[in-house]
Amino acid sequence: MVTYFKNQLRGYEVVLATLGAFSEDICRNCIGLSGAQTKVIKGLKKLRMDLEKSSIPEVEKERIFFSLESFFKVAEGLKLAEEVSCQKTAGRCKIGPGCFPLGALELMNQVTEPTTSHEKEMKKMAKLICEVCGAEEPVPVVH
C-alpha cells in the first residue's frame, strides 16, 4: 500500500517538473496548463483522502503527507497568467494538435501498479488467508 502512494508521488514529481518548464513558455497563458494544474491539484487531493483512510504505519503516512503538501505548493505555485485561453486558437501555439500540458499530465499514466489502494488491500487480505492455511498461491485465493 505504501508503494501505491510512493509510485503516485513519483509520477506527480515528474509531471509537476514538466508543467513547471512549460509554464515558462507560452503555455503560461494557456487554458491547457490551467486545466492540467486543476487536474494535478485534484489528483493530489484524492491521494490525500486515500492516505487519510489508509492503514499504513503512521511514520510512513507522515512522510507521504509531507511530500504531498510540498507537491500541493508546487502545483498551486505554477506560473499562470490571470486570464488564460487556448493558445492554438490565439494563434501562438503552432506545434500541431498536440498539447504540452496535457502530454505532461499523461506521464501519470505510466503508473499502473499497484492498481488501486483498495485492490491492494484485498490482495493483502487474500495473502494472509493463504498464509494461515499454508497455501502458497499468490492472490486472490478463495477458500
Added chain:
Amino acid sequence: MLKVNPVLNYPTEAGCFLRGNDYSPVAVVVLLNAPYGTLPPEVQSIPPEIEKLVRVAIETGAALSGTLQTENIGIEKIICNVVSNPNIRYLVLCGEEVSGHNTGTALRALIKEGIDDRRTIVGSQAKTPYLFNIPLEAIKRFREQTTLMDLTREMNPEIIAKAVWSCYQENPTPFQGFTLCDPGAFAETGFSCRLTWRVKHPEEIESWEIDKEFMMKIEEPLEKIGGETMKGNEQILSLTKRLLKVTEELAAIARLCIEGLEKPEEVLKEKRLEEEKPKPTIPAKEEPVTEEELYFTNQLRGYKGVLAAFRALDRDICHDGCSLPAAVISAGKRLKNLKASLDKSSLPDKKKEKLRRELDEFEEALQGLPQDTSQPCQKSVGNCTIGSGCFANASLDLLKLVTEPALPSNV
C-alpha cells in the same frame, strides 16, 4: 393539430445554432468533431460541411439547428432550448462522433436511460457526462417530449433535409426504419429554464468528487431558485443577513470614496501609473516568422519539457537505472541532428546563432545527466514498481507532441 407558442424568452440559452420555424416539430443537432481539449468552449470557426448541415436543416423547416461539442454544458443548453418549445418533438442527431467527448453516445444514453442520482448520464461513454446546471424536471421533460432520430455519422445534407421534412408530415411517413409525422405540441406548456452555472467547468470534475456534499451544493440553490417558501423568522433572518451584507458593501465603497478625496492628487497619480503598468505574463519573445524558424522554435519548446522531466527523474531512482541514460543519449542524438539541420537551414545568421545558443544550452544540460547505460534496469532489481510503463521513455516521447511544421525540405 395543436401548436403552441414557445416560452417568452425562447430560445432560453445562447449557443451555436440557428432559429427557424418555432412551430416545427424537429430540432437538428450536428456533432462538432474536434479532438478533446483542443478547442476552447467558444468555437471560433466551424468546418463548412458542418455549417452546411446546420443551414440545410433550417432551410428545410427545422425549429432549431446547431452544433454540439460537449457532453455536459452543450447537452444542457439543448435541453433548455428544447423544453422551452413544446412544439419540438424530434431531435435529429447527425455528424461524426466528437472524438474524446463521445457526445453522441451521451445524448443517446440520456434519452434512453436518463441520469442517476449523481446527475451523471447512465450508460454514456463520454468522459464527463454530468448535468449539474439544469433542473431535474427539465431533464425529465426533455426525455418525455422528444424522440431521438439517431443519424450519427451521417454527413449528407440531402438525407438530413429528408429527415427534417419527414418529421413535419401530417401523415405517417417512412424514413430509414422510422415512421414519422408531426404529433403536434407536447401536452404541457413550455418549460422555461436556464443554466445555473453552479458548476462552470464540469469537465474538471472527477467522478470521486461527486459525493453527498457536492450534490447538496448543487441541489440546494436550484430548489431555492424554484421559489422555496420560507416561513416566519427564517425569512426575517435571511432578509436581515442580506441587508447586513449590503450595508457592509456600501460602507466599503464609502471608505474608498473618502480615501480618494483625502489623498493628494500626486499620490493618486502614482497609484494610477502603478495600476497602468502592464502585468508580467510571459517573457516577451519574438514570434517566429518563417516555417523554417517555427520548426526549430517548436522543437526547442518540446526539449524544455523533456529536460525538466529528465532532471526530476534524475533526483529519483531513475538516476541509478539504465532507461534514463538511454533516453538522455537519445535526446542528445536528436539534438545533434537538430543542430545539423539548423546549420543547413536558410535562416539568417543572427537567428541561427540565437537558436544554436539555445541548442548548446540544452546539450550542456543533457551532459550533466546520467549517460551510463550499463546500470541495471530498476524494474529488474525491484526498485521501480510502477508497472510496465517507464517515465524516462515517456518523457522523451513528449517530443512527439510537436508535429508541425514538417522538417523543411532544404534541411
